[in-house]
Amino acid sequence: MSAVILLGLVAVAAYKTKPDTPSFRKFITEESKTQSASPAKGWLNKITNAVTGVINLPDFKVTGWVKTDGTLSSSSSASSSSAHTAAQESRAEQEKEKAVRLKRDGKYAVAATTFLAAGRKYEQFGPYDAALCCEEAYKCFKQANDKSSAIDALHRSAILFNKDSRSTTRAARAYETLAENVRSTGDLTRSLEYYNTARDAFETAGDGRAKTILTNIxxxxxxxxxxxxxxTHYETLAAESIDNSTLRFSVPKYLVNGVLCTVAEGDWVKAGKVLEGYGARYVAFGGSGEFGALKDLISAHDRFDADGFQKAYNDLNQSTLLPEQWKQVLLKVSDKLQNADVSFR
Incomplete structure (x- = not known):
């Protein structure tokens, strides 16, 4: 019975491997020798392997591999990657040197675009060098009288500086310059955004310029x-300036603006209360010409005294040079008083 089973297994093996006649004869001969040396074991292993398709492989070791960043890679691959990085850095440096030569030759527009190209290459290795290239592009665009492109380049530079934790102050300066440039185009909303970003960066760096930027804001x-x-901003400025020997002279201007902001909102009663509060908090301001003129202005308005209002306006404008915006607001009020139109109250 065992012989029949064994013969069946041999047949299956033959069917699986489909050996030719000579190789099958050799297989039987070798198995006979193996069987005599190690009964049953060799036969069963080889027949089982033939049936299941298992292939015996030699033992081997993996060599020349290194661990990088939690993954396995071959040392030759790591070396190749390092060489590739060095080549990329070299190309970025060459691009920057080309831009420097173009700038030196007075070809500012081309130099600017070349600096930007170098910046894009440097971004692969970190933000700082890329930011410097974009800053140079900004300067070149300005020389080429391309204000729009200059602003875009400076914006990119500011963003990149802000990504570098060691360049917070540099980022703040870039955003401040950006805000000034954008303000000159008349885009006040965008300029305000950049001034606020600059102020935040200066505060993060512990730089006192955060206070001076608040004036622009x-x-x-x-x-x-x-x-x-x-x-609110003017009140903050007054509070931060009162104890500063250099800035304290600006306090009356800030407080006048604070009162007139309330006037512009149309709340004259609140404006009077704000003025009295400022006078109580800042004693020097309470005895100033600005304080007296504002008090007379509010009083004349409440009495519907057009002449008194005009006189108080003139006194205020002499005490502190009013910006055009305040002149427009107060002259409208004066006109309504002159026309005896009290419906605006």
Whole structure:
């Protein structure tokens, strides 16, 4: 019975492997020798392997592999990657050197675009060198009188500096310059955004220039007719300036703006209360010409005294040079008083 089973297994093996006649004869001969040396074991292993398709492989070792960043890679692959990175850095450096030569030759527009190309190459290795290239592109675009492209390049530079934790102050300066450039185009909303970003960056770096930027933020906010926010900014400026020997002389101007922000909102009662609060908090301001002129202005308005209002307006404008925006607001009130139109109250 065992012989029959064994013969069947041999037949299956023959069917699976489909050996030719000589090889099958050799197989039987070798198996006979193996069987005599190791009964049954060799036969069963080889027949089983033939039936199941298992292939015996020699033992081997993997060599020349290194661990990088939690993954396995061959040392030759790591070396190749390092060489590739070095080549990319070299190309970025060459592009920058080309831009420098173009700038030196006075070809500012081409130099600017070349600096930008170098910046894109440097971005693969970190933001700082890329930011420097974009900053150079900004300068070249300005020389080429391409203001729009200059602003775009400076914006990119500011973003890249801001990505580098060691360049917070540099980022703040870039955003401040960007805000100034955008403000000159008349885009006050965008300029305000950049000034706020610059202020945040200066504060993060512990740089005192955050306070000086707030003046620009307050003035632009006022120009955008956001009177409540503007008044808050002017009050902050006054509080931060009162103890500074250099800045304290600007305090009356800030407080006048704070009162007039309330006037511009049409709330004259609140304007009177704000003025009295400023006078109590800042004693020097309470005895100033600006304080007296504002008090007379509010009083004349409440009495519907057009002549008194005009006189108070003139006194205020002499005490502190009013910006055009405030002149327009107060002259409208004066005209309504002159026409005895009290419906605006």
């Amino acid at each position: 307050a003035d632009i906010t006022l120009s955008l007719h956001n009177y409540t926010a503007a008044r």
